[in-house]
Amino acid sequence: MSRLKSVGLQDKALQDCTFENDKGFNPEMDRARAYVERWEEMLESNTGLLLWGDVGTGKTFFAGCIANALIERGVPVLMTNFARILNTLTDLRSEERNRFIDEMNEYPLLILDDLGIERNSEFALEQVFNVVDSRYRSGQPLIVTTNLTLSELKNPADLAHARIYDRVLERCVPLKINNRNIRKDNAKVQMERARALFAAKA
Ligand SMILES: Nc1ncnc2c1ncn2[C@@H]1O[C@H](COP(=O)(O)OP(=O)(O)O)[C@@H](O)[C@H]1O
Ligand SMILES: [Mg+2]
Structure with a gap:
């Protein structure tokens, strides 16, 4: 289990993203629980988010x-x-890139954070397409997060973006996370604490 975690969660901070640590900010969180509860069904039907x-x-x-x-x-x-x-992928030689992408498909669930950063670089667009298309063809679920709006995803600027977003939209059920900015709230609390600390010392 700890091996699955250290290999599968590439960013250490992700280990703290748990239902136990959910502070209830986000009204959509019950959908995350439902996805886990119904995982077998999601896998079977190749349903992503x-x-x-x-x-x-x-x-x-x-x-x-x-x-x-x-x-x-x-x-x-x-x-x-x-x-x-x-x-x-930038650091890999082109013949090693396919192997790296194939390895991601050895996981029954792949979660890719921050779609949209590929914006206008041709290399990035091509690589993001390869990753998404290869997952699409593997027939296994994919969860994607993005700061792009659903309308931006549905109305891409050009064909290069369209062929990425079309595949995502075909397999991933859109779910709007429409919260207040929790990061800003947290930063504000921290800043207030720091201010109080330094005010006390002054
Ligand atoms: N339901 C939640 N319970 C507790 N903390 C949360 C919750 N949702 C988000 N956070 C915290 O709020 C901050 C911003 O969330 P994050 O998931 O990074 O936002 P996004 O990926 O949409 O930019 C992070 O510090 C995260 O840990
Ligand atoms: Mg994020």
């Missing part, structure tokens, strides 16, 4: 909760993000 909404609203936390809960049930989950994937 598309978590979209503004920054700081809890998309990564939501997806991380699913990852942790399924890993605790012994399901291998890989959660990573597009920035990391692009960095890795």
Whole structure:
């Protein structure tokens, strides 16, 4: 289990994204629980999720909760993000890239954080397409998070974006995470604490 966690959750901070740590900010969290409860069905029907909404609203936390809960049930989950994937692919020789992408499909659930950073680089667009298309063809579920709006995903600027987003939209049920900005709230609390601390010392 701890091996599944350390390999599958590529960012250490994700280990804290658990239902136990849910502070109830996000009214959509019951959908995350439902996804875990009905995992066998999701797998069978190749149903993924598309978590979209503004920054700081809890998309990564939501997806991380699913990852942790399924890993605790012994399901291998890989959660990573597009920035990391692009960095890795940039460093790999082209013949090694396919193997790296294939390895991601050894996981019955793949979670890719932050779709949309590929924006206008041709290399990035091609690699993101390869990752998404390869997952699509593997017939296994994919969960994606993005700061793009559903309307941006449905009305892509060009064919290069369309062929990525069309595949995501075909397999991933869109779910709007429409919270207040929790990150900003947290930062504000911290700033107030720091202010109080320094005020006391002054
Ligand atoms: N339901 C929740 N319970 C407790 N903390 C949360 C919850 N949702 C988000 N957070 C915290 O709020 C901050 C922003 O959430 P994050 O998931 O990173 O947002 P996003 O991925 O949408 O930008 C993070 O510090 C995260 O841990
Ligand atoms: Mg995020």
